[in-house]
């Protein structure tokens with residue numbers, strides 16, 4: 001299959017005109033040998049390249065390109081397939097966007113197209129290349145902070161373990177911090193359900209009938225509140241608990257039960273965040289909304305969990321606006337190098353800032369992901385980079401420390 005790919009990257013500051021000549025020449029030679037064609041645009045600081053050829057070969061060439069020391073911050077913008085080549089005659093053609101007016105670049109691009117090619121106006125690859133030539137891409141793009149400036153350190157003594165739980169517990173909880181890295185504080189602790197042996201909570205649910213399912217989901221929260229009580233509280237942090245939306249609809253007096261349990265274990269509603277995951281479609285939305293209103297009226301904060309995965313998307317957000325929105329790990333993974341994910345997260349940030357909603361990025365695992373997300377304007381993070389969930393306790397947090405301060 002004929003595949004094509006567009007990426008953007010940032011040239012190293014010390015890139016010389018000779019380097020540009022070298023890149024074009026060596027790229028053209030290798031590409032011609034391998035059957036890859038394309039164009040490379042350079043605007044004085046950034047590259048934008050279009051590569052096309054057999055899928056496996058394009059993948060190999062792209063891997064090689066990414067490793068070049070002449071550029072960095074490589075972000076994939078498009079991966080697609082096409083019936084024919086767009087630049088069939090060019091192993092690689094370098095166009096210096098900075099040196100020429102935009103119309104000249106566009107006509108130069110048309111000039112290197114495969115003869116007879118009539119690209120439709122809505123051709124995505126061509127639109128991306130043209131936007132780069134016109135400098136318009138800068139409105140949609142952003143480089144993260146340099147992750148090499150940071151190292152991550154934890155103080156093991158800051159972990160807190162609760163006394164062992166009672167054997168009769170039907171389930172256990174692990175706590176995972178959600179951190180504000182700029183302020184250096186734990187914003188909240190998410191209580192994650194575990195089986196009585198500390199494993200996946202799936203086994204707790206498997207044996208249940210559909211009628212018992214939501215009751216168990218609701219009543220399990222009392223064990224999370226008990227854990228917090230046994231630890232003697234959680235300082236100034238809030239406690240996040242997960243609830244299936246239909247547990248609020250199907251279980252009679254679910255809100256009263258939650259409020260009563262919160263009070264019984266020495267917490268206040270203002271200290272609790274209810275994370276709603278729309279794993280299942282919400283029927284009786286009016287009942288669901290009534291329950292949310294009651295919770296809000298008592299001071300419980302609401303969050304949409306796993307935003308962008310499954311049903312938890314724009315439709316839910318259009319019907320109910322939470323205090324917090326947690327961007328799903330699938331969107332966060334590899335975001336520093338992924339153009340579509342960056343565009344989606346920037347749109348979510350813009351939407352949430354218009355609505356006053358605080359964003360949490362879930363599943364942050366690498367310094368590169370964190371530094372891109374915080375440069376984009378996100379303050380709250382959750383993920384293995386900072387801390388794994390800890391059974392019956394609060395783990396120590398790996399806080400980012402500027403490398404300069406550690407010397």
Ligand SMILES: Cc1cc2nc3c(=O)[nH]c(=O)nc-3n(C[C@H](O)[C@H](O)[C@H](O)COP(=O)(O)O)c2cc1C
Nearest residue numbers: 023026027030031047061065067068069070071092
């Ligand atoms: C912006 C850019 C585009 C490149 N495009 C190609 C290409 O299309 N095909 C290819 O084989 N190599 C390509 N390369 C790799 C170079 O041809 C060359 O092998 C590489 O820069 C040498 O690696 P080094 O700079 O780390 O020594 C590209 C490199 C850069 C920086």
